Amino acid sequence: MHKAEAKKDESEADGERVKLSAFIITLNEERRIRDCLESLNFCDEIVVVDSFSTDRTREIAESYNSKVIKREWTNFRDQKNFALMQCSNQWVLLIDADERVSPELRDSIEKILKRKINSTAGDRIVGYELHRVVFFLGRWWRGTGWKDEYVLRLFRREKISWSEATIHEKVIPNGKVQKLKGELHHYSFDNISDQVHKLLRYARLAAQEYKGPKVGVLRLIFSPLVRFTKFYLINLGVLAGVAGFIVAINEAFYTFLKYAIVWEIQRIKK
Secondary structure, eight states: OOHHHHHHHHHHHHTOOOOEEEEEEESSOTTTHHHHHHTTTTOSEEEEEEOOOSSSHHHHHHHTTOEEEEOOOOOHHHHHHHHHHTOOSSEEEEOOTTEEEOHHHHHHHHHHHHHHTTOOTTOOEEEEEEEEEEEETTEEOSSSSSOOEEEEEEEEGGGEEEOSOSSSOOEEESSEEEEEEEEEEEOOOSSHHHHHHHHHHHHHHHHHHOOSSOOOHHHHHHHHHHHHHIIIIITOGGGGTHHHHHHHHHHHHHHHHHHHHHHHHHHHHO
């Protein structure tokens, strides 16, 4: 065995690894934040940027020795970028309050961090994509409806930038990325009412960012229809039974709302 390999095995056995910061943005997340923080108990630092919650979000976060910082809400991208800047470690994990790191994913992350202790300057991997799986209406949506999704959430803080979108913002890597084993569990909605409420909020935000052509009746008819067909038939939401049909309708409803609000905005401007 080469000396470098022996050193690597020894450091992994001893548990020595690169330190990791996790960061979260919150607003009235007392029902979700505890489970989220429990799944992050392997991190060396947890940064929570809270937009002046009126519930017990900050109190719960502080009980987990998180660094809690209050900041007025601007948008998703700016809040997350601010939270990133508060992290003190080079490697960071971005997670939302309604997400959980599964045990298998935690093991994968820790193995990667142990390897990084001996990585050389030639290591060009700057981030890792995590397999995010949705839990909603009493079931996991693996391979149905919401297709399996990989999101860049573990990365070197100085090797990324953000997309221009302020909703559904993406992390853009400056270098190579790889996929990790294990799932990032996403408890996106509590129930159907919660889903509808959030979809209305997202529709408003998405409409405000719209820069496309004028919205007319054809787009209002066919865009929701396309969204329904994609979710229910192409992405096999039909396999989820009644739950798949309900979510497909709500996805189409979100699309209709977004373009209806765009139409309203364009009408006011005109």
